[in-house]
Amino acid sequence: MKKAAQWKAIAVVVAAVSLIAAGCSDSSSASSGEESLPVVKTWKVASTGSGLTANGKIAPSEEIQVVSKVSGKVAGVNVKEGSVVKKGDVLVTLEAADYQQQINQAQAAIAGAQAKLRDTKAGTRTQQLQQLSSGVAQAQASLKVSESNYNRMKALFDSGALSAAELEKATLDLEKARTGLEQSQAQYDLAKAGPTSDTVAALQAEVSRLNSNLELAKSSYDNTVIRSPISGIVAKRNIDPGEMAGAGSPLLIVVNMNEVNVEASVSQDQINSVKVGSTVDVKVGSLGGKVMKGTVEFVSPISDANSSSFPIKVNVANQDGQLRAGMVAEVVLQGQAEQGTKIPTTAVLEKDGKQYIYMVDQDVVHEVEVTVSNASGDWTTVTAGVKDNDQIVLNPTDKLSEGSKVIAN
CATH class of the missing domain: 2.40.50.100 (RNA polymerase II/Efflux pump adaptor protein, barrel-sandwich hybrid domain)
Incomplete structure (x- = not known):
């Protein structure tokens, strides 16, 4: 009986210990659930180049x-x-509408000036000449009357029968008659001779001036339609x-993006190595490190106002429209840019004949297919699938998959 009681006591103790152990196991597994995320080592993608390089931004050619x-x-x-x-x-x-009115006014002014010029060139009409001739005849008759009256008054004055004041009046009338004849004769002679060359030239100049005003009015009217210059x-x-x-x-x-310019700066120690017309490589990180050919079209003879570097411009063809103003580009002025981006070979995983990398974004893994152009030793050149500043996993395992959460290290 005592042994049976002892065995029962042992069984109770074992059961209690088992419950305690089970409770501890559940607690530890629950607490370790948050800490069980895999820790991965990552590598940040960065462009590499060789030779003399200069960084700049892309701008429209026009x-x-x-x-x-x-x-x-x-x-x-x-x-x-x-x-x-x-x-x-x-x-x-x-x-x-306002500019059309200016054209109408200019045309009316020209019509008036041209009519006056035609009349002047045509000379005085026959009727006008006859009127002026009659005026001369009347002036001559008036002069004869004034002369006769003066002679009579002079004789009376000499005999003492006329005062000096009355003789003076007769003298004044005679002078007026002579002046009137001279004026009438001058008007007739001028009309008969026709306009002078200076008079005609002045009227022609006025017509030319008004024509210029018309052209200006038409130009203003045409400028109400604004067209693209390029x-x-x-x-x-x-x-x-x-x-x-x-x-x-x-x-x-309006911008022309069929060609673009890479506007960069080169230090004073290297500027003499850059020649206008030389062909250079242009590498654009945002396009997966794509390399294009460019031509140096400008090397500034003066440095920037705020630094000792010298501005340059490199022209690049952009028929496919991939290059956009504001993109950052690397100009390889000496040597040759490498097509693509180098990443550690250990970051590339092969599945079903395709290459993949795992990119980490906010502790979430994304599986990305890449295009590999060259794999040599520790480095692999990727021409598509990665860009600068991407964070990729080194030594990925089969446990990683699209959407996996990790702790990046």
Whole structure:
């Protein structure tokens, strides 16, 4: 009986210990659930190059601010941001009624000046000459009457029968008659001779001046239609129908991106190694390290105002439109840029004949297929699938999969 009691006691103790152990096991597994995320070692992708390099930004080969030459209310805008336009396409139209009135006024002024010029060249009409001739005859008759009256008055004055005042009046009338005849004769002679060459030249000059005013009015009218100065893309639109467009104010920005310029700076120690017309490699990290050929088209003879580096411009073809203004590019001025991006070989995993890497983004793993151009030793060159600043897993295992959470180290 005692042995049976002892065995029962032992069994109770063992059961208690088992329950305690089970409780501890559950607690530890629950607490370790949050700490069981795999810790992975990562590597940050960075561009590599050889030789003399310079970093810069991509800018359009042409960037034009489209402005209005005249002021006016906007009647219509035919494009929006992103529209592809050709040189000469109508972009904006202004209300043109006021400018049409200026043309009408200029045309009327020209018509009046030309009529006056024609009359002057034609000379005085026969009827006008007859009238002027009659005026001369009347002046001659008046002079004879005045002379007879003076002679009679002079005789009376000499005999003492006429006062000096009355003789003076007769003398004044005689002088008036002579002056009147001279004026009438001069008018007749001038009309008969016709206009002088200077008079005709002055009238012709007035017609030319008014024609210039007409051309100016037509030019202002034509400028109410605003056309694209280049072929390209509308990058910015600053105007809408109904708004007032001021002369010289920018309405739109049109850029030509078929070719782009990489604007970079080179230190004073290296600037003499850069030659205009030389071919260089241009590497764009945001395009997976794609390498393109460019031509140095400008090397500044003066340095930046705030540094000792010298600006350069490299022209690059962009027919496919992949290059955008503001992208960062690396210009390899000496040596040759490597096509693609080098990453550690241990980061590449092969599945079903394809290569993959695991990229970590906010502690979440993403499986990314990559294109490998060359694998040599510790480094593999990838031409597609990665870009600068990507964080990739080194030595990935089969336990990783798309969407796995990890602790990056």
